[in-house]
Amino acid sequence: xxxxxxxxxxxxxxxxxxxxxxxxxxxxxxxxxxxxxxxxxxxxxxxxxxxxxxxxxxxxxxxxxxxxxxxxxxxxxxxxxxxxxxxxxxxxxxxxxxxxxxxxxxxxxxxxxxxxxxxxxxxxxxxxxxxxxxxxxxxxxxxxxxxxxxxxxxxxxxxxxxxxxxxxxxx
Amino acid sequence: xxxxxxxxxxxxxxxxxxxxxxxxxxxxxxxxxxxxxxxxxxxxxxxxxxxxxxxxxxxxxxxxxxxxxxxxxxxxxxxxxxxxxxxxxxxxxxxxxxxxxxxxxxxxxxxxxxxxxxxxxxxxxxxxxxxxxxxxxxxxxxxxxxxxxxxxxxxxxxxxxxxxxxxxxxxxxxxxxxxxxxxxxxxxxxxxxxxxxxxxxxxxxxxxxxxxxxxxxxxxxxxxxxxxxxxxxxxxxxxxxxxxxxxxxxxxxxxxxxxxxxxxxxxxxxxxxxxxxxxxxxxxxxxxxxxxxxxxxxxxxxxxxxxxxxxxxxxxxxxxxxxxxxxxxxxxxxxxxxxxxxxxxxxxxxxxxxxxxxxxxxxxxxxxxxxxxxxxxxxxxxxxxxxxxxxxxxxxxxxxxxxxxxxxxxxxxxxxxxxxxxxxxxxxxxxxxxxxxxxxx
Numbered sequence: 001x002x003x004x005x006x007x008x009x010x011x012x013x014x015x016x017x018x019x020x021x022x023x024x025x026x027x028x029x030x031x032x033x034x035x036x037x038x039x040x041x042x043x044x045x046x047x048x049x050x051x052x053x054x055x056x057x058x059x060x061x062x063x064x065x066x067x068x069x070x071x072x073x074x075x076x077x078x079x080x081x082x083x084x085x086x087x088x089x090x091x092x093x094x095x096x097x098x099x100x101x102x103x104x105x106x107x108x109x110x111x112x113x114x115x116x117x118x119x120x121x122x123x124x125x126x127x128x129x130x131x132x133x134x135x136x137x138x139x140x141x142x143x144x145x146x147x148x149x150x151x152x153x154x155x156x157x158x159x160x161x162x163x164x165x166x167x168x169x170x171x
Numbered sequence: 172x173x174x175x176x177x178x179x180x181x182x183x184x185x186x187x188x189x190x191x192x193x194x195x196x197x198x199x200x201x202x203x204x205x206x207x208x209x210x211x212x213x214x215x216x217x218x219x220x221x222x223x224x225x226x227x228x229x230x231x232x233x234x235x236x237x238x239x240x241x242x243x244x245x246x247x248x249x250x251x252x253x254x255x256x257x258x259x260x261x262x263x264x265x266x267x268x269x270x271x272x273x274x275x276x277x278x279x280x281x282x283x284x285x286x287x288x289x290x291x292x293x294x295x296x297x298x299x300x301x302x303x304x305x306x307x308x309x310x311x312x313x314x315x316x317x318x319x320x321x322x323x324x325x326x327x328x329x330x331x332x333x334x335x336x337x338x339x340x341x342x343x344x345x346x347x348x349x350x351x352x353x354x355x356x357x358x359x360x361x362x363x364x365x366x367x368x369x370x371x372x373x374x375x376x377x378x379x380x381x382x383x384x385x386x387x388x389x390x391x392x393x394x395x396x397x398x399x400x401x402x403x404x405x406x407x408x409x410x411x412x413x414x415x416x417x418x419x420x421x422x423x424x425x426x427x428x429x430x431x432x433x434x435x436x437x438x439x440x441x442x443x444x445x446x447x448x449x450x451x452x453x454x455x456x457x458x459x460x461x462x463x464x465x466x467x468x469x470x471x472x473x474x475x476x477x478x479x480x481x482x483x484x485x486x487x488x489x490x491x492x493x494x495x496x497x498x499x500x501x502x503x504x505x506x507x508x509x510x511x512x513x514x515x516x517x518x519x520x521x522x523x524x525x526x527x528x529x530x531x532x533x534x535x536x537x538x539x540x541x542x543x544x545x546x547x548x549x550x551x552x553x554x555x556x557x558x559x560x561x562x563x564x565x566x567x568x569x570x571x572x573x574x575x576x577x578x579x580x581x582x583x584x585x586x587x588x589x590x591x592x593x594x595x596x597x598x599x600x601x602x603x604x605x606x607x608x609x610x611x612x
Contacts (some may be wrong), residue, residue, distance in 0.1 A: 014602050037176060038340075038595050039371035042606050047368060052376035058384070072301060073312040080309070094313040097395060101321040104388045105328060108381060112332040115339070115377045119370040121362040130365045132347035135340070135594075137176035 005150050008129065008166040009141040009157035014040075016161035017139035021046040023156050024143060035130065035140035054114045058107045065106025069099040138163075174444055179597045183341070183590050184348050186440035191587050195439075202580035209573020212566040213288060221291045223566050230549045230561040235289040236399075237545040238571050240417075241538045242282035242578075243323065243396055247418070248425025249275025250330065250389040252454075253337065254382040263453045265596040266446050269341075270436055271429045272334040273589070277581040278425075279327045281574050286319070288570060315398040322395040329388055333381050339364050339374070340595040393417045400544065406487035407548035410475065416468040423461035423507065424537035427530040430454050432582065434523055436591055445592050448521055455511075455520035458533065462511030469504060483553055491547050499543050506536020 011017040017034075024032060025046050034043070044050050070092075077090040115121065134140045141162070143153045150167055157165045174182065216223050226233040249271040256264040287293045299320050301308050310317045343364035346357035364370060394414035401413040430451055437446040476488035492500045510532040519525040546561050563571075585591070 014605050018606065034368040035366045036368070036371065037366060038598050038602055039375045040602070040606065041375060042603070043368075044372070047372075049372070052373045054373055054377045055380050058377075058380045062384070072308055076301075076308045076310075076312060079307045091313065094318075097318040097391075097398075098312050098321050100387075100391060101318075101325040101395075104384050104391075105325045107384050108325075108329040108332055111377045111380045111384075112336055115336060115374050116362060118373040121339075121364060121370065124363045125358065126343070126363055126365045127367070134366050135344045135347055136180045137598075 005145055005147050006129070006168050007143045007145065007150055007153045007157065008164070008168070009143070009160075009162035010131065010133070010164040011139040011141065011161065012137065012163050013161060014139060017141065018043060018046075020141055020157055020160035020162065023160065024141075024153070027152065027156070029143055029145060029149070029153065031144035033140075033142040033144075035134035035142075037135055037137060037139075052118065054111060054118060057114050058111045061110035062103045062107035066099045066103035068106075069102035070095055073098055173601075174597075176598045176601065179445065179594050180344055180348070182442060182445050183592050183594050183597075184345060186442055187345060187587065187590055188349065188353075189440075195583065195587065199580065199583050202576040202583065205573050205576035206580060209570045209576070212569040212573070216288070216566050217291075217293070223564065225561055225563045225567060227559075227561075229552060229557050229559055230546060232289075232545050232549060233561055234542065234563045234567045234571055235285045237538070237541040238574060239282050239285035239289075240396055240545065241424070241541040242278050242285070242574065244393060244417070244421030244424045244537060244541070245428050245534075246275040246278035246282065246326070246330070246425065247389055247393060247421035248429050249273070249278075250333075250385055251422050251425065252429065253333065254385040254389065257382045258379075258386060262600050263450050265599060266450045266592055267429065267433055267454070268596075269334075269337065269593050270432055270591050271425075272330065272337065273582065273585045273591075274425070274429060274432055275330050276327070276334055277578050277585070278428075279323065279330060280581065281578045283323060283327065284574065284577070315395070315402045318395045319399060322392045326388060326392045329381070329385055333385055335360075336374075336378060336381060337593065337596075338589065340366060341590040341593060344594050345590060390418055393421045400548070403548075405548045405552055406481070406483040407491065407544070407551075410472065412468060412471055412475070416465075416472070419461055419464040419468060420507070420537055420540060423458065423465055423511075424534055426454055426458050426461060427533035427537070430458075430526055430530040431534070434527055436586060438523075440586060440591060442592060445597060451526055452520045455514040455526060455529075458511045458530075459514050462508055462533070466504075466508035469508065487548070487551055490551055491543070495551060496543060496547055499539055503536050503539040503543055506532040507540060510536070 009020060011020070014036075017036075021032070021034070021043060032047070036043075073095040074090040081089050083089060129142060131138065131140060141157065143157075145153050154165055154167065224233060224235075249268075252264050252271040253268040253275075256268070287296055290296055299310055299317060301310050301312075301317075310320075312318075339361060342357050342361040343366070346354060346361045349357055394417065397413035397417035400408040401410055403409060433446050433451060433454075437443050473488060473492075476484045479485075490496075510529050513525070513529055514520040519529065550561060551558050
């Protein structure tokens, strides 16, 4: 069932924020969104999804780039078929440079665009509820829950030292 | 003095939003004027032909190629500081990597101009790109010049992406604190960044991935540039030490320029609390290491010239260092190897003036090194009747100076329109220190 209420807690101290996350997780609340001024890899254990598949996309792109480079170089050499000094037109070693550069290029471009695609970043205003303080020194905790659990969540947020606690309907 | 988290936003965004002084606009105008003069010289060269510059048989590569190698080299410290030190979790990079990355992007943009200038018929530069046409894909992929194009264009692309990706959280901070047109621009650039867990989760992995691929890239780029020389059979060029020697030199010169730029930034943008003396000191210490690698490389090169028992190598090395170019050669050794050793003495690496002077020596010494490498080998090849000399003429000297203005112009614009230090990453050590207690549980 879709949660109908959103409880927002704003923290000044990262330790309190982490403690609130831990307690909410213990209570089985899953629809939690956090906003932090820096990336906190250490807090990932409080979320159901860990890591990111971006590196696999980058690896696939790297392999693709390298293969395309070798196909391009060997194909070009075979097309012209110029034999110099009795050697075969295509020689692998010099093509390693081109292969390496295209490998890096494809992986880099893919990694970059994946930040936008997977992080759902687009040129628009920040999501509703976002507070510019989250980019300074405050930590935001948005908990979506059914109406009967609002008081439970509010109590946790207040008990863990939230500076502000709001309750509002989810859009 | 240690800043609170919010103070980082304030200090860095104040530097960004403070109205530029008249001196700033005068510097921009001066750079623009010098760039205009450089453009005129280029136009003159196009109209009159390549004869107006100093290159002639047998010296086919002059200051344009020396400048190309020099500027590419300057771009290397940015990636070293941002990517390699990031992978090693070196904390002092946080305060300085943004400007180092900017320096990389602008230096590579500057470097990219010189092969175009050197081409002469610049309007057909795209012939070297591997685009499909009626002749199929036709660049010679066995040529170091084609490798160069691939390496430099890849490096520029990845450097720009890495720079921009690192800036996303800070652009969001700038968006949140700006109004009017600036707000619209930052809103577009920040792409809706909020710092939500889902964004950080993918961002951190991608950033790590970009750092991981940029590290071998930076090693490869100057190695490929060195192949332009070492693949040729000329004494002075044809040596296997060139790749590591070029990479070390590139990082050496780049670090020196980073120090110079950071000193100017912290003074003019009043960022003394963000970019602290210890950051400059660490960069100076790193320069002792790179300078020592340069010293080893010069020594190794001289030893191999002697040990090879090759007549041409021996006579070339003796000519370059003793009779032909002794002033340039020994000045290069002093600037690149001896001068950085003065950083062992603490006041030289903690005080602004000695740091500026010694870093200036290193930048100059590395330019001299590129110049000596590029010019001397072709000027003094196998056949004595072929030996010649090279004197740069006013169009190429002007264009060389205009390249400094071109670089400075972009750096000046950057310093007032983008956050010059990372807001998010400067906060990391403080927050992570507190969090260690929780995550260790």
